[in-house]
Amino acid sequence: MATHAPHPTRRFSIPPTHELRFELESPTDALSLKLVGGHAEVFGCELVPGLEYGFSHEQRAAVWAPGLNGEGAEVEMSLHFLNTAARQGDRGALDSVYVASESALSTYFNLHLALTRLRLLARPSSFALTRDLSQPDDEVAPPRVLIVGERGVGKTTLLKMLVNWRNRAERAVCGAAKPASGVTIVNLDPSEGMWTMPGSIGVASTSAVLPTTTPAAPFGTSFSSGPPVPFPPPTASTSSAAAAADQPPPYVPPVNSDAYAPLVDPLVFFAGHLSANVNLPHYELLLQSVADAAKKKVDEAGMGSWKAGWMVDTPGEWAEKKGGGWERIKAAVRAFEINTLLVVGSERSYVEMTKLMNTNKTVTVVRVPKSDGASDLDLSTQARLQALQTRSYFYGGPPLTQGLLSPFSIIVKLSDLRIVRVGEPAGAHAPTSALPLGATRLTRDTELVEVDLEGPRAANEVVNRILAVPMAEEERDGQEKVVKGPVMGFVWVSALDKEKKKITLLSPLPGRLPRKTLVLGGLDWVDA
Numbered sequence: 276m277a278t279h280a281p282h283p284t285r286r287f288s289i290p291p292t293h294e295l296r297f298e299l300e301s302p303t304d305a306l307s308l309k310l311v312g313g314h315a316e317v318f319g320c321e322l323v324p325g326l327e328y329g330f331s332h333e334q335r336a337a338v339w340a341p342g343l344n345g346e347g348a349e350v351e352m353s354l355h356f357l358n359t360a361a362r363q364g365d366r367g368a369l370d371s372v373y374v375a376s377e378s379a380l381s382t383y384f385n386l387h388l389a390l391t392r393l394r395l396l397a398r399p400s401s402f403a404l405t406r407d408l409s410q411p412d413d414e415v416a417p418p419r420v421l422i423v424g425e426r427g428v429g430k431t432t433l434l435k436m437l438v439n440w441r442n443r444a445e446r447a448v449c450g451a452a453k454p455a456s457g458v459t460i461v462n463l464d465p466s467e468g469m470w471t472m473p474g475s476i477g478v479a480s481t482s483a484v485l486p487t488t489t490p491a492a493p494f495g496t497s498f499s500s501g502p503p504v505p506f507p508p509p510t511a512s513t514s515s516a517a518a519a520a521d522q523p524p525p526y527v528p529p530v531n532s533d534a535y536a537p538l539v540d541p542l543v544f545f546a547g548h549l550s551a552n553v554n555l556p557h558y559e560l561l562l563q564s565v566a567d568a569a570k571k572k573v574d575e576a577g578m579g580s581w582k583a584g585w586m587v588d589t590p591g592e593w594a595e596k597k598g599g600g601w602e603r604i605k606a607a608v609r610a611f612e613i614n615t616l617l618v619v620g621s622e623r624s625y626v627e628m629t630k631l632m633n634t635n636k637t638v639t640v641v642r643v644p645k646s647d648g649a650s651d652l653d654l655s656t657q658a659r660l661q662a663l664q665t666r667s668y669f670y671g672g673p674p675l676t677q678g679l680l681s682p683f684s685i686i687v688k689l690s691d692l693r694i695v696r697v698g699e700p701a702g703a704h705a706p707t708s709a710l711p712l713g714a715t716r717l718t719r720d721t722e723l724v725e726v727d728l729e730g731p732r733a734a735n736e737v738v739n740r741i742l743a744v745p746m747a748e749e750e751r752d753g754q755e756k757v758v759k760g761p762v763m764g765f766v767w768v769s770a771l772d773k774e775k776k777k778i779t780l781l782s783p784l785p786g787r788l789p790r791k792t793l794v795l796g797g798l799d800w801v802d803a
């Protein structure tokens with residue numbers, strides 16, 4: 276029997292305050308990493324010596340040696356293939372891994388220390404504490420940070436590091452004596468899908484330290500994606516088949532529960548599109564709903580969470596004046612009562628943002644440099660990532676983060692459901708400026724428009740599309756709550772049978788749909 280060659284393994288020394296950067300170039304590559312000496316962390320999540328951490332799905336990341344006691348770090352890395360057949364003859368070489376001496380992470384850590392100071396100084400108003408109207412409103416607000424910058428400058432990664440450093444410090448202080456309070460994270464970028472599905476924005480509070488293993492679940496997963504249990508190891512037959520073909524054995528993700536994306540309980544709002552600009556009036560309503568939800572969450576979560584403040588991630592397109600990005604920044608600053616505008620990247624952006632905020636004296640504009648490792652994802656990588664996130668929602672996460680799930684195929688009578696869009700589909704109506712003088716459009720962008728499921732274009736409009744299940748019941752709560760309220764989950768349309776008047780949906784749960792009204796956006800997915 277042929278013997279297979281081992282996976283290439285390399286050892287790297289990372290000097291203090293340096294970064295070891297890597298980039299998985301193909302969707303079938305995976306990488307495992309072990310800390311064998313010193314101290315190191317990946318985007319704020321400390322590595323436990325001797326434990327194996329896995330990375331997959333074109334993850335780009337960096338191992339940083341923070342330089343505790345002047346020590347660097349030693350790590351061992353090996354490259355694996357999720358699909359050995361796809362890489363026959365090619366054993367990979369870890370070519371794109373390099374140690375970078377110029378790291379922005381020390382600056383980012385100093386920023387964390389500055390935010391910690393603001394948290395320590397924060398104090399609710401005497402009125403809020405006593406509810407006595409004669410008391411002054413002398414609040415010293417905690418840091419409420421909005422992160423802006425051009426596409427791919429590392430905004431989301433910076434947010435993750437700041438969350439992890441804050442949560443590690445909080446957990447160290449609380450120890451076993453009391454549960455650590457959470458910090459509030461807000462995602463306003465609908466292309467990112469953060470916790471559930473692309474096309475959504477939302478808010479979550481977490482005290483977890485968030486590992487980095489796959490770009491599909493950068494900030495943990497929601498409860499609908501199942502408990503974090505390891506995937507089953509490959510069967511003996513696949514391993515021996517690989518050995519017989521002189522290929523490396525298929526990748527087995529390390530059983531390291533520290534590397535699984537933790538469960539968080541986000542409140543998610545469905546924008547239905549990957550960009551805020553597709554239906555701006557709807558997005559603006561949702562932005563205000565997310566801001567209200569964030570404030571409510573913080574008020575209910577106790578003093579620790581209030582003092583932690585919140586951190587808001589924004590789309591890269593907002594850094595551009597063209598397309599109304601700056602208007603969106605101003606709206607978010609107002610809605611989230613932002614006091615720290617964090618500009619990642621160029622000095623030009625910083626000067627522009629300072630000018631934008633010069634009438635708002637309560638906002639401090641701070642600039643941090645872009646990390647050289649951060650880079651924009653190309654469109655095809657983004658599309659693969661979005662499809663992976665959607666798949667993970669229904670079937671469980673990629674192998675490195677969670678277990679398997681079995682979604683259900685449910686068949687529903689057309690008379691038992693109503694599929695609606697928010698506003699007319701893009702391009703379906705003339706712009707207001709093109710209407711005759713004095714005329715107004717019949718449908719507003721924030722009204723529900725029913726899709727005619729028996730019409731000639733019904734299959735084109737709904738098959739392979741994602742539908743959101745709103746928390747509000749349209750008949751009981753009214754249209755407005757469906758339009759601007761949160762969603763409880765998502766289903767996917769796999770087939771429409773107009774003759775039998777039935778629709779087939781893929782759903783995380785069996786049984787009846789919890790709501791009759793389902794909201795359609797513009798997001799396609801194919802269950803390959």
Ligand SMILES: Nc1ncnc2c1ncn2[C@@H]1O[C@H](COP(=O)(O)OP(=O)(O)OP(=O)(O)O)[C@@H](O)[C@H]1O
Pocket residue numbers: 294296297334335336337424425426427428429430431432433464589590591592646647648649650651652
């Ligand atoms: N120091 C680093 N070393 C290696 N890769 C990095 C580093 N920082 C960020 N990255 C990678 O760069 C890519 C872009 O980072 P990120 O998503 O944080 O940027 P962003 O500004 O939020 O992007 P967008 O504008 O598209 O939302 C990601 O794949 C991330 O993992």
